[in-house]
Amino acid sequence: MTTEHTPQALRLPVLQGYTAEFYAWCQQRELRFQCCQQCGTWRHPPRLMCTRCHSLEWEWAPTKGTGRVYCWTTVYQALDPTFAEDVPYAAVVVELDEGPRLTTWVTGVAPDELRVGMPVEVWFDKVSDDVTLPKFKPQAAP
Numbered sequence: 001m002t003t004e005h006t007p008q009a010l011r012l013p014v015l016q017g018y019t020a021e022f023y024a025w026c027q028q029r030e031l032r033f034q035c036c037q038q039c040g041t042w043r044h045p046p047r048l049m050c051t052r053c054h055s056l057e058w059e060w061a062p063t064k065g066t067g068r069v070y071c072w073t074t075v076y077q078a079l080d081p082t083f084a085e086d087v088p089y090a091a092v093v094v095e096l097d098e099g100p101r102l103t104t105w106v107t108g109v110a111p112d113e114l115r116v117g118m119p120v121e122v123w124f125d126k127v128s129d130d131v132t133l134p135k136f137k138p139q140a141a142p
């Protein structure tokens with residue numbers, strides 16, 4: 001894990017607990033989320049217990065990696081200087097076809113071109129030796 005406080009390091013997740021497990025799947029180019037084995041409810045961010053049925057039984061279930069833009073906010077002024085070169089950018093919530101939602105990037109689309117319901121698919125951006133981030137891009141036309 002990167003421990004330097006470089007601008008890039010400040011953007012990376014802290015790899016511990018369930019978060020480390022989530023990103024370990026991403027390193028294998030698989031987008032998996034916790035899925036309750038009692039009631040089938042997906043959840044993210046990772047946590048111990050199902051909020052629907054309170055079960056402690058769960059698995060890292062695979063997704064197809066496809067979904068739709070659920071919502072986003074566009075950042076025009078970087079309050080954190082590590083993001084100064086990126087503005088304007090959109091912090092996007094993608095809803096996977098299976099149901100879980102993930103705050104992420106949608107690349108290849110300007111913030112003002114995003115649309116609710118836009119079909120997107122995951123791609124994996126290896127940003128350090130230890131961290132591969134799941135990002136999304138518009139789905140190719142069928």
Ligand SMILES: [Zn+2]
Nearest residue numbers: 036039050053
């Ligand atoms: Zn449950």
